[in-house]
Amino acid sequence: MTPVLQTRNLSKRFGGFFASKDVSLSIEPGARHALIGPNGAGKTTLINLLTGFLEPSAGEVFLKGEDVTRLAQHQRVKRGLVRTFQINRLFAEMTVLESVTLSVCERLGLGWSWWRPVGDHTAAIDEAAELLATLRLLDVAHEQTRSLAYGRQRMIEIALALAARPQVLLLDEPAAGVPTDESRELFETIAQLPRDVTIVLIEHDMDLVFRFAERISVLVGGALLTEDVPEVIAKDRRVREVYLGEALDG
Amino acid sequence: MTIIFDGLAAGMLLFLISVGLSVTLGLMNFVNLAHGAFAMLGGYTCALLLSRLGVPFLLAVPAAAATAALAGVILERTLYRRLYAATHLDQVLFSIGLIFMAISTAHYFFGATQQPIVLPEFLKGQINLPGLDVGIYRLFLIGVGLVLAAGLQWMVSHTNFGAQLRAAVDNPRAARGLGINVDRVFTLTFALGSGLAGLGGALGIEMLGLDPGFPVKYIVYFLIVVAVGGSGNIKGSLLAALMLGVFDVAGKYYLPQVGAFVIYAVMVVMLIVRPQGLFGRSAAK
Amino acid sequence: MTPAKLDLSPLRRAAAWRPAEYAFWLLPVAAFFLFPKSLALLSQIAITALFCLSLDLILGYAGIVSLGHAAFFGLGAYAAGLMAKYGWGDPLLGLAGAAVMAAAAGFLTSFLVLRGTDLTRLMVTLGVSMMLYEAANKLTDFTGGVDGLQGVDIQPVLGMFSFDLYGKTAYWYSVAILFVMFWLARRLVHSPFGLSLRGIRQNVGRMPAIGAPVNARLVAAYTIGAAYAGIAGALLTQTTQFVSLDVMAFSRSAELLLILVLGGTGSLYGALIGTMVFMAAHHFLSDINPQYWQFWLGAALVLIVLFARDGIMGLLRKLSTRARTSS
């Protein structure tokens, strides 16, 4: 099977400092893949490189076999590679339904349509409402995004990405800052996503990672330390040293 | 040659007026378009002291600078600091509002005409060298400018206040973390910048003129100095101001058809190609 | 759970015309009968309102700040003036020519404002408009320079309504164009394209991540805004049969920004109401004393920035929410 997402010797240098170093990664279709590593290991940077948010200093990114290294962010999104952000990037003054409709409209290629009002694009609105229903956000559909509690906002962060109908979804610490019970709900939602969506997840809570992921890659100092199934990773001495030890201490 | 000399003198005035704008922009990321109003205040104070009260020139000029500095402190404490966190657009609108108020106030008290200025005898006249006529006042301006630029540079690189200023420009957040009172540094810098602008305005009556439209007439020039010199960069501001002064005077002399056009074009190209300015962004350099 | 539970009408009907809007557009009709002696001023208000609308499209919706929007107004004014001078005096043709001219300039310069901070954009737009101003100033053979462009001869609108001494034709013509352009802008801001512009303004970093080509959208918005400004400039030329150099002046750009902020950005009606209030205040206060007017204008701007950032529309919105909650 061709990997749905693959990198070859991907590197990113800030001045003299490597935030990503020679990362070669390969992710199978339908994977539930976790990316772990201590703070500053370069996990977010890697997602930035994959999605085109940052330009790599060296190396390539392949999506479904196609070299997308030179493509702009929105072009990669059109090809099915979608991310969420570690720190919310939402449309503060729109209602929740408007935000998600915006994302649906972009996916449907309606972004240039300027004559008919949004309200007349019934298909887009219905789809947005349906998505809100799955994410249990219907009750706040007409609320302004900025007026919502953080946990709900985190959910909208994911809704915006799902509205783009990702084939590969990159989630950067989706539950960061969310209260425990809400974070469980959030992960249930993620776990219920269909198998034709490949998921790459960055997460610090090891319980969640081991419950969710089928493969785990460990990043340290920008470089890939190892990659394997959770059982092996859990026993890996180097991983325990650089990562788990620290997590247990902290 | 004479033209270059005139250009350098005009450049020194631009430097004195703009350096405060550059540093406030570098330090607090604050766009104070009304900076020229402080120069105008200095100019009118000086003119008033000279013509109505008969104060000698060499006393009137520092008094003008002090008045502008005082106005700077008062406005910074009462109004400007409320807008540090605001968007650039808000800061621009706010300072345009101040400009309007300054212009109409000046108009109300002094009328629309250019203020005349009578220089003291010892600054009048020319030195005639073969192939070069040097106005004594031009020479005086260049001298004052160089002394002040050197003084500023020394202050920034050798005093405690300068060290705090450098740290605050380079990274305000880290400077706060180090226990530097950035707000106080800013108030002082703002006062100093306003004072220098007032000084430039006073010394500049003879070359740049003085009427209520002053703060708008030269706005673009001040912005060019900042854009080319790099915000927060003292030496960069000096070089940029001198270049601008020479180009401007020479352009008006040799190419009157295109003069100002080229200057605006240079600013736009600069902003696109090198947004940090020709000389980078740092008070230390 | 099914989406059927959710009432979708707030979004479905967001673009429907409200009673207050119908009432608003009766104002220009009423004004014609109430102030028949002030038609020249009223035409000016309509033209400035259109100009302000154009800035609202690029600033209030796309979020591009500009200190040089008068450049496009001036280009449109000169384009229409020159066309009329050289025998193409049909007003609608003049508007079209001005729109194309300004749109072309907007398109070309839009690439300069794509990147950069607000400050860079402010300075770049200012610089570009100063360049055009200087060009118009120096190309005296073409523009008349500081003396202005003379000999602008405008034919009757649609070949039927010639411009009369009382300014009746000029007024109805300006108001009609304003209304048509407003109606188009209103469609635009309520469309998915308009929604994407709001998205860019509210969070430019998120838009590419949901698949939107931000730069292309900004180029489009800036070009449209420029075309609108060009049409406003052409209207001024056609109704006054003259072009003066100050159509491009910095003060016009700055004043426009101020009018928009006074009215409130990002709501279209803010641009219209801001213009009405501003022009009326200007008319009455500067009659008393021009300096007096400028001082209070500056003071008002300072106060708006400090205390009422959402302008008149913001106040109206607050009042209407209060009225709704108390009733």
Ligand SMILES: Nc1ncnc2c1ncn2[C@@H]1O[C@H](COP(=O)(O)OP(=O)(O)O)[C@@H](O)[C@H]1O
């Ligand atoms: N734009 C940037 N400029 C300079 N350094 C950066 C930038 N982005 C990230 N870094 C550095 O790269 C390293 C990796 O950061 P990041 O990818 O955010 O780590 P993680 O997400 O694993 O916590 C950090 O040391 C960070 O300071």
Ligand SMILES: [Mg+2]
């Ligand atoms: Mg991270």
